[in-house]
Amino acid sequence: MATQAAAPLMQREVFARRSRRAGLWRVARSKPIGAIAALICILLVLVAIAADVIAPQAADAVDPLKNPRLQAPSLSHPFGTDNLFRDMYSRTLIGSRISLGIGFTSVFFGTIIGTTLGMVAGYFRGWVDLVVSRAIEVVLGFPPLVLAVFLTAIFLTSKGFSWKGFFILSLTIGIIIAPATARIVRGSVLSVRNLQYVEAAESVGNSPLRIMFRHVLPNVVAPIIVIASIQIGNAILAEASLSFLGLGISDDSHPSWGKMLQDTRQQWHLAWWTAFVPGAAISIAVLSFNLFGDGLRDVLDPRLRQSS
């Protein structure tokens, strides 16, 4: 009896799984670039997680015998070696940890800050919206890199890698990318704010906080996800820029792609791979996350979904 009752349930489960897979395949076929970008993003994340395991050498391994100076890419050194007898393949893999780690953490902070500001501004409107929007515009008025340099110079007082430095740098970049998120969220909240179910929730006496998190936020989460995924690319670029300028948290044993560029900039004219490899890594990561975010937006946008 139980088995007979379970059978339709299992069939429904299998059917649901098959439907999800078929749905995913349909989406991938309709958005091939987004799908490829998504795969690359997943690959980058996996590489960053497993970097310590898959890298053949430590990031700061200096070995003149094993890693001849400025050797061009070869089978033994797929990305070549740098001027300090280090394997660039290992450094690129391990460098993905800081680059992507800061990228994701910055976006996490930026999304939290931006979403909060956007929700507050969009929900309460009036003078609250006025104040928050003006504050956002002040931040947006600064060139992002200049602001990042300014903030890191003040708050990041120690050089080299530390978790405290990781947190501060992520928060700094998060503050810079938060306004873009806040604007998107504010716009979405303004359009949801006047819907009837929100009014109904208000009329039964729900607190603004409850309404924002129970009724408004779930309906604006799609654009938040999209902007967050796009912002990852910007955050990676910001970290690379700061590291290149010597303002990041990376050091020899915790390199980042930007630091790899800084370390070797006097060798670029002699060894093209010392510029190309970290530059390509940054470009691929930024492009992939941007294209992934684009694809995600198309998938999550109901208007575009209907038309396709």
Added chain:
Amino acid sequence: MADQDNYWLRRRISRRGALRGSALAGVAAASYALVGCGDDDDADDEATPTAGIQPTAGASPTTAKQPVPGGSFSFQMPAIPPSLDPYTQTSFQNAYVNGLSYSKLLRFKAGTPEVAPADNSMEPDLAKAMPEQKDDLTYVFTLKPNLKFHNGRALTSEDVRYAFDRYLNFDKSVHKTGLSFVDKIEVPDATTVKITTKLPYADTIYYLGGNLGVWISPKEHAESADAPTKMVGSGPYMHTGTETGVSLSFKKFADYFDKPYPYFDELKAFGVSDTSKRVADFSSKQVDLSWLFLPDPRDQIKKNRPDAKFEETQGIGGYIYLRTDKPPFNNKLVRQAISMALNRQAIRDAITKGEGVDEQLYHVGFPFARQVKDLPQAKYWQHNLAEAKKLMSAAGVGEINTTWSHADVTAYGQEYLDTATLAQAQLKAIGINITDNTQPYANYISTTYQGNYEGIGHSPRAVAYWLDFVTERFTQKPKRGRINLSYVTDSKLEDLMDKQRAQFKLEERLQTVKQIEEHVAEEQYEIYFSTDTRTYFWNPDIQNYRPTAWFPYTHLMKSWRDKA
């Protein structure tokens, strides 16, 4: 209008299209790079065979051309000094520009073709002639006539007395230890300065005329709020302006006492810490003189500017100092192990294309100093990990966790940081785990370089122009010398330093120098890297100029531009 709107709408590229396009372009560029470039045939990555130290460059014939006054001249230096007050600064960056605006009793002769770059001979500056020496303790200088400061006031012996007094007694002066050999300054009249030393000091002349000698700044300026930001002296050039962190501007001082100098009407000093930018600026003829290029950028400039004049001078690649007053570096075996763990040849291969040789306390380029290989303690310079580990084991220390403090790239260049990176990695092999402590230059020079550090410190080293430089490095008298960065307390070394200081006969003195050489080599109080070659480049129309191994740039006053 509608048609135009449609046209521009049609021509707009969507964001998605732009991303797709850039992705394709990126792939195309990557393919080109991979296929078109292939192996790097242009890279000159074979180390230049080490031919040993270059012989100290000899004198060249004096130019026979007539000086042509006028025009302007620009040069680059690694950075603009954070403060321009000579009383509170000892940085080499200050010494460069001090020589333009300030004067001393004596100055280096070098800087023109007839004097070799490392010739440390002195000539009179404010003094009319070299001093009279009645005995080993007394030096009497007569000042030149018609000396004036840039503010118009006459310079007298009282100003010289004031400057010495400030150097010795001002609470913020960083020169007290260096000048501690001076007992008193007397000024019997407006043009006579009598210096009495506490004990016979064979290097009095060199110290007074050298980088750290007493630059004469008038009291009304030295004690003003402008002292850190403006230079007012009696030198050939008046400081006219500063772009913070970018450049210093100077103009000719019409009342300069040493006629017919200077020749240029204007000078501009650019602070450029980035070697690539210095290469680019000189290659594109934006400056007349740039210097201190290591072999890689040197070869680049030679390719870009085959017309430029250049000269290679021997420099010193740097050293590390350690807290020898505390464990674990108070143990000689640990210090010797560190020296043996370093692979100096590999560092040279990475940074100077293999050029240079191992360095010791006394710069091996001096004719009297021995090459490291000729020292009885030469084994401590040999890269030998097995021996180094044995020494560590004999010292009874396991793993060491310590800090390595040094300035950032803006102070001394990328090669200095690269040396630290390589050395730190090499020391890991013998169980010394280093936390790198990179500091902004202003922090470094005022803290670590004043002895406020733990573990290990790292500094470049200039070629010393006076033999008694060892005292500043290692003395405990009267209190720890500023440059006794290794906190050395060694009575045998102290006695040897006292002895050589009073030996006016060079042959006798060099015997004592040899003993100091060997003692310090055995103790490894400081651990030295290698010599390096530093090249100066200047425009071909600049006449009567030659690089010097010394910092003050007073000699620029003797150069001119050949307008013909």
